[in-house]
Amino acid sequence: DVPLPEKIVISHYLLKADGSKLTGNLINFRQIPDGHFYYSAFQKRATDPLCMTFGKNPKSLLECGIELGAIPSKYGDYSIRVSVLPRVPLILVVWKGDDEFPPEASILFDDSIVNYLPVEDIAVISGMTVYRLMGLKRQLQSKDNKK
Structure with a gap:
């Protein structure tokens, strides 16, 4: 069954989507x-x-993203492009920290996203995507620990 927050986002998407190209x-x-x-x-x-x-470990973003169906992207140290809904990609970017700088992360959007979702839903889908990736990382680590 689809969780209520996802149903709400999908409803908003269907109401707002105007077919704009990326x-x-x-x-x-x-x-x-x-x-x-x-x-x-x-x-x-x-x-x-x-x-x-x-x-x-930014490389783990790539590993988890591939499990989720994402494709590698060209930003930061590692990044992935996740198609959350038709014509609604998210680019998740991670930079590994070093002795001088802490790690950083960013999420980028095609500027056409405003033709598909309200800002609140963009925040929601970003969080949902990150939490799915976090869950995948835990699963992959659990599998590695069992080996």
């Missing part, structure tokens, strides 16, 4: 109209967990 212009969450109002929640729900989970 532009190829990537933006971050703050660049989405009204994104600055939700940025703190977005950061706590999506980018902070992404960084905490994959920042020390």
Whole structure:
């Protein structure tokens, strides 16, 4: 059964989607109209967990992403492109930290995303995607520990 938050996002998508093509212009969450109002929640729900989970081993983002059906992308140290809904890709990016800088993470969106989802739902799908990846990482680690 589909969880209620996902049903709500899908309903909003079906109501708002206008068929716009992807532009190829990537933006971050703050660049989405009204994104600055939700940025703190977005950061706590999506980018902070992404960084905490994959920042020390960014290659694991690629491994987990492939399990989820994502494709490798060209940003940061490691990044993946996840198609959450038709014409709604997320680019999850991780930079590995070093002696001078801590790990960082970012999520990028095609700027056409505003033609498909409201800003609140963009935060929700970002968090859902990150948490699915986190679950996959735990599963893969569990399998490795059993070997």
